[in-house]
Amino acid sequence: xxxxxxxxxxxxxxxFGGSAVIGNRFLPVPATDTHPRATSATEREDLxxxxxxxxxxxxxxxxxxxKEAAQRFAADPSVQTGGETGLDVPMAFDAEQHPPLPxxxxxxxxxxxxxxxxxxxxxHSAACWLGLELLRxxxxxxxRREREFxxxxxxxxERGAVEADEVERLTRxxxxxxxxxxxxxxxxxxxxxxxxxxxQAAEAGSVAAMERALSxxxxxxxxxxxxxxxxxxxxxxxxxxxxxxxxxxxxxxxEAMAEAGVSRTLYQTPGGIRASRxxxxxxxxxxxRERFALMVAASGAEDQRRWLTxxxxxxxxxxxxxxxxxxxxxxxxxxQATVQRRAxxxxxxxxxxxxxxxxxxxxxxxxxxxx
Amino acid sequence: MPRVSWPMLVATIxxxxxxxxxxxxxxxxxxxxxAVEQTLPSYQHLSDAPHRxxxxxxxxxxxxxxxxxxxxxxxxxxxxxxxPPADLPLRASFALLKSRADEGDAPAACRLAAExxxxxxxxxxxxxxxxxxxxxxxxRHCQGMSSEELGLEYAYLRxxxxxxxxxxxxxxxxxxxxxxxxxxxxxxxxxxxxxAARLAEVALMHGSVDALSSITFTASPTGGETMLGAAxxxxxxxxxxxxxxxxxxxxxxxxxxxxxxxxxxxxxxxxYHKGEDHRVYAALEAKALKRFQMWFGGKxxxxxxxxxxxxxTEVGKIDFNPRCSGPYIADPMNQRRLDWSE
Numbered sequence: 001x002x003x004x005x006x007x008x009x010x011x012x013x014x015x016f017g018g019s020a021v022i023g024n025r026f027l028p029v030p031a032t033d034t035h036p037r038a039t040s041a042t043e044r045e046d047l048x049x050x051x052x053x054x055x056x057x058x059x060x061x062x063x064x065x066x067k068e069a070a071q072r073f074a075a076d077p078s079v080q081t082g083g084e085t086g087l088d089v090p091m092a093f094d095a096e097q098h099p100p101l102p103x104x105x106x107x108x109x110x111x112x113x114x115x116x117x118x119x120x121x122x123x124h125s126a127a128c129w130l131g132l133e134l135l136r137x138x139x140x141x142x143x144r145r146e147r148e149f150x151x152x153x154x155x156x157x158e159r160g161a162v163e164a165d166e167v168e169r170l171t172r173x174x175x176x177x178x179x180x181x182x183x184x185x186x187x188x189x190x191x192x193x194x195x196x197x198x199x200q201a202a203e204a205g206s207v208a209a210m211e212r213a214l215s216x217x218x219x220x221x222x223x224x225x226x227x228x229x230x231x232x233x234x235x236x237x238x239x240x241x242x243x244x245x246x247x248x249x250x251x252x253x254x255e256a257m258a259e260a261g262v263s264r265t266l267y268q269t270p271g272g273i274r275a276s277r278x279x280x281x282x283x284x285x286x287x288x289r290e291r292f293a294l295m296v297a298a299s300g301a302e303d304q305r306r307w308l309t310x311x312x313x314x315x316x317x318x319x320x321x322x323x324x325x326x327x328x329x330x331x332x333x334x335x336q337a338t339v340q341r342r343a344x345x346x347x348x349x350x351x352x353x354x355x356x357x358x359x360x361x362x363x364x365x366x367x368x369x370x371x
Numbered sequence: 372m373p374r375v376s377w378p379m380l381v382a383t384i385x386x387x388x389x390x391x392x393x394x395x396x397x398x399x400x401x402x403x404x405x406a407v408e409q410t411l412p413s414y415q416h417l418s419d420a421p422h423r424x425x426x427x428x429x430x431x432x433x434x435x436x437x438x439x440x441x442x443x444x445x446x447x448x449x450x451x452x453x454x455p456p457a458d459l460p461l462r463a464s465f466a467l468l469k470s471r472a473d474e475g476d477a478p479a480a481c482r483l484a485a486e487x488x489x490x491x492x493x494x495x496x497x498x499x500x501x502x503x504x505x506x507x508x509x510x511r512h513c514q515g516m517s518s519e520e521l522g523l524e525y526a527y528l529r530x531x532x533x534x535x536x537x538x539x540x541x542x543x544x545x546x547x548x549x550x551x552x553x554x555x556x557x558x559x560x561x562x563x564x565x566x567a568a569r570l571a572e573v574a575l576m577h578g579s580v581d582a583l584s585s586i587t588f589t590a591s592p593t594g595g596e597t598m599l600g601a602a603x604x605x606x607x608x609x610x611x612x613x614x615x616x617x618x619x620x621x622x623x624x625x626x627x628x629x630x631x632x633x634x635x636x637x638x639x640x641x642x643y644h645k646g647e648d649h650r651v652y653a654a655l656e657a658k659a660l661k662r663f664q665m666w667f668g669g670k671x672x673x674x675x676x677x678x679x680x681x682x683x684t685e686v687g688k689i690d691f692n693p694r695c696s697g698p699y700i701a702d703p704m705n706q707r708r709l710d711w712s713e
Contacts, residue, residue: 146593146596149592150592150593222596222600222601224564224598224604225560226560227557227560230553230554234557237554
């Protein structure tokens with residue numbers, strides 16, 4: 001709290017007098033995974049099977065909302081067939097094809113021709129990598145001015161010491177500067193094309209590409225949103241959401257939680273909550289029933305608390321204490337595995353772009369659970 | 372040589388023309404945003420992607436994108452009707468307000484936008500478990516409204532802003548109401564970028580502290596984060612940022628009695644710039660004083676007391692009628708441009 005106040009005061013001072021600009025110090029940064037989750041199908045199955053899927057828990061979660069959603073999805077031809085949006089999306093990606101991808105030390109400009117050729121030739125991981133990396137370049141280019149300003153300011157607490165959150169802030173800035181250096185010589189027009197690659201990869205079933213589209217969208221914080229890209233994102237949102245939930249994506253769970261919150265916001269009545277968006281609500285019920293352990297397990301300690309608080313607030317299912325305990329135990333094991341994986345010299349996107357669902361159609365198993 | 376069925380040909384042409392008229396299926400209306408080369412996928416039909424499941428509100432309301440982008444009708448001020456009492460539940464006043472607003476009654480559009488926005492906030496607060504006498508009162512005030520109706524807020528906010536209501540302009544230019552529901556408001560993205568930039572300047576010239584705050588932040592090194600900042604796309608100009616900050620220092624009293632006099636605010640501003648070259652600071656202050664007189668009439672204001680509706684703590688006793696009844700700036704989109712060299 002104190003540091004927040006000081007930070008604000010420091011910012012005001014810098015705004016009005018520039019006297020808080022202390023220096024330009026940066027710390028070394030380890031690579032971090034921005035999308036923590038189970039990264040292989042085997043791992044997901046292990047985690048899910050370890051959950052307490054007791055009949056009581058399953059019964060508690062079933063209801064009219066879930067059935068209604070299942071019927072709607074069964075009757076919705078767009079969900080069953082996919083790809084009816086008119087987008088020219090090649091479906092010729094080979095799920096087994098994922099040769100090594102460049103790591104985070106590689107200059108993008110140096111590998112763009114090769115990666116573009118690979119993606120155009122059906123390498124889904126290359127298309128995903130291009131989409132994520134080029135969009136990241138666009139983000140970094142757009143925020144360069146802000147980063148230079150923020151990196152030149154340092155804040156101290158009342159004792160004159162630098163607190164942990166300040167170190168974290170400067171560490172993040174240094175990492176962004178390192179990533180930005182990789183974008184040198186990438187023309188802005190190329191960065192813009194990242195959206196097209198990402199859309200292609202997401203439409204074809206790339207998990208990482210769908211997650212980016214679902215959670216952040218195709219836009220950049222400092223750039224004006226492109227209306228067509230916004231429309232594309234929302235036109236695909238529900239399909240990506242259900243597909244990613246089937247694939248065990250915690251990013252999707254986060255989004256589903258938010259959707260359910262919106263539903264409650266708009267449709268709460270004196271008689272209680274009446275979900276008008278049964279899809280979001282139903283997938284949550286289903287997810288809580290069958291995949292709760294995975295969801296919690298794939299989160300860090302802080303996220304776990306958030307999940308559990310959200311679940312309590314939503315009150316969509318009673319979660320048995322045993323299931324919560326098992327989920328926490330799973331979470332600890334998962335965290336250890338994650339730390340080990342992070343130690344590998346592998347880039348975030350190189351790893352996440354290998355995940356591919358073959359199809360953006362929801363799995364039969366997933367919707368069978370709703371019927 | 373295949374035979375041509377004339378009735379079929381005529382029907383096809385009519386169907387194409389109908390598609391063009393609605394603006395929904397014109398295949399070339401929206402250029403490919405990424406200008407892809409031959410190795411990239413084509414997204415010519417991007418804008419035609421249907422909004423499934425939850426995106427069918429527009430279809431239900433039969434509102435085309437073209438209609439959304441069109442400038443709203445504005446009746447002359449002498450044709451505006453008195454607003455209904457503030458304590459009338461929205462369900463009871465909605466049809467009347469909507470009917471009047473759709474005919475071009477700007478205060479009705481303003482009141483409707485404020486009511487709908489406020490109801491969204493109250494619904495959200497209630498769903499988060501917040502409760503107080505004021506919130507509960509407002510929850511009853513908003514009872515019976517559907518999400519489709521609540522979602523009409525942005526269209527009426529824009530109408531009121533373009534009609535020149537200063538409070539509505541302040542909310543509109545921030546872009547916050549556009550961003551809060553991009554799914555529903557995506558069709559307004561194109562018009563916002565040009566309209567908000569224009570309205571922001573006009574509002575500033577008419578003494579809006581809210582516009583000054585928004586524009587000052589936009590001019591800062593981190594200013595691109597807001598919708599207005601992204602729309603303006605200003606390159607960073609340290610001199611402009613300093614100028615606007617100095618103006619804020621003179622124009623904002625934050626409701627603090629110790630800052631009620633101009634001398635007190637000048638002293639505070641000088642303190643911020645302590646150590647600077649005297650002549651440089653004198654020029655900075657002179658420009659700020661001139662703008663303070665020119666745009667704000669020399670009257671300081673509290674930046675926390677602007678916009679169409681206030682803080683949530685005020686709910687329960689909000690009367691939108693005074694702010695929606697005036698003041699209005701005549702034809703704000705065609706006012707003279709702001710000369711930043713002044």
